[in-house]
Amino acid sequence: MPLFEKTLYATDFSPLAEVALDYVKKLKEAGEKEVVIVHVVDDLSVELPEGADLLKEKELYKVLPEVDQEYVMSIIERLEAVKDILEENGLSAKIFLRYGNIPEQIVSVAREEKVKLIVMGAHGKGLLTEILLGSVSTDVIRKADCPVLIVKKREE
Amino acid sequence: MFSRILYPFDMRKASLNVKPYILKLKEAGCREVHILYVLLPSEWGLLAKEEYDSKEKIEALRGALDEGYVDALLRRFEKMKELAEEFESKGIKARVLMIPGELDEVIAEYAEKNGIELVALGITSESLSFFRVGKLLDVIKAVDKPILIVKTPEEEGDEEV
Ligand SMILES: Nc1ncnc2c1ncn2[C@@H]1O[C@H](COP(=O)(O)OP(=O)(O)OP(=O)(O)O)[C@@H](O)[C@H]1O
Numbered sequence: 643m644p645l646f647e648k649t650l651y652a653t654d655f656s657p658l659a660e661v662a663l664d665y666v667k668k669l670k671e672a673g674e675k676e677v678v679i680v681h682v683v684d685d686l687s688v689e690l691p692e693g694a695d696l697l698k699e700k701e702l703y704k705v706l707p708e709v710d711q712e713y714v715m716s717i718i719e720r721l722e723a724v725k726d727i728l729e730e731n732g733l734s735a736k737i738f739l740r741y742g743n744i745p746e747q748i749v750s751v752a753r754e755e756k757v758k759l760i761v762m763g764a765h766g767k768g769l770l771t772e773i774l775l776g777s778v779s780t781d782v783i784r785k786a787d788c789p790v791l792i793v794k795k796r797e798e
Numbered sequence: 799m800f801s802r803i804l805y806p807f808d809m810r811k812a813s814l815n816v817k818p819y820i821l822k823l824k825e826a827g828c829r830e831v832h833i834l835y836v837l838l839p840s841e842w843g844l845l846a847k848e849e850y851d852s853k854e855k856i857e858a859l860r861g862a863l864d865e866g867y868v869d870a871l872l873r874r875f876e877k878m879k880e881l882a883e884e885f886e887s888k889g890i891k892a893r894v895l896m897i898p899g900e901l902d903e904v905i906a907e908y909a910e911k912n913g914i915e916l917v918a919l920g921i922t923s924e925s926l927s928f929f930r931v932g933k934l935l936d937v938i939k940a941v942d943k944p945i946l947i948v949k950t951p952e953e954e955g956d957e958e959v
């Protein structure tokens with residue numbers, strides 16, 4: 643059964659999201675073929691329409707102040723780096739960079755792309771280091787229609 | 799990463815829907831599954847906090863518990879045994895047990911003590927049964943291991959199997 647064939651990896655580039663990437667790689671052994679890598683931006687200096695696609699909608703990009711353009715560029719580079727890692731591992735991969743409400747955008751990419759599983763960290767870059775379950779993970783668990791793999795701390 | 803999986807099982811359709819995922823994870827190294835039923839204090843009152851992992855141990859509860867309760871427990875245990883056999887027949891070692899206590903505490907503690915690498919939870923979309931949303935989030939917070947959450951639409955998920 644193709645239960646893990648197509649997965650979504652949500653990353654905020656935090657250490658725990660990186661641990662989650664190890665699980666994404668491992669799932670290849672259980673039939674995973676394709677990975678959709680997603681990052682959502684919600685902190686630009688101008689307001690963009692909810693769900694704006696920062697990779698495809700080039701005009702949007704041009705309206706952004708220079709600092710934001712640089713920021714978005716740096717994120718695209720990081721997403722490309724993750725894509726390279728997965729491809730080196732024999733998986734096919736594509737990247738998504740959306741603007742808007744983070745959990746909602748993750749769930750909507752999951753729907754559009756009909757992924758079978760979402761893989762993410764239990765927490766991320768948030769400033770509360772003692773947090774056990776971040777707001778993004780909590781909301782994705784609530785709203786996703788597909789299974790979710792929540793990764794906790796690195797295995798010793 | 800997936801060699802020893804804890805599978806909390808609550809007899810509902812929703813928790814049964816996790817089974818194919820665990821079977822599939824055999825290809826990614828799953829060797830052992832621990833099928834656990836948590837005996838909630840609200841259902842069974844106070845029981846000695848031990849691992850009820852055989853029919854004999856459950857039989858021994860007659861006297862302490864209402865006959866009907868013990869019979870129901872035995873039926874559940876049988877059902878879990880059947881599930882275990884299915885895993886065994888596919889080459890995954892299976893252990894079946896019941897432990898009394900709070901859901902989050904029992905699952906987290908068991909996972910920690912037994913070298914569990916993944917907890918696989920089946921829930922209904924609205925989680926109105928065993929794993930109510932709040933309770934589910936408590937479990938995820940308490941557990942230190944990766945957690946696979948498999949959802950089943952509410953209408954079917956609450957059915958007893
Ligand atoms: N902007 C994002 N884009 C894509 N995935 C994200 C984003 N933010 C978080 N995630 C995913 O969600 C996981 C949990 O992060 P979350 O944001 O919920 O925790 P946190 O940052 O510690 O807490 P909070 O954001 O609530 O302060 C991360 O490990 C990552 O997988």
Ligand SMILES: [Mg+2]
Binds near residue numbers: 654766767768776778
């Ligand atoms: Mg965050």
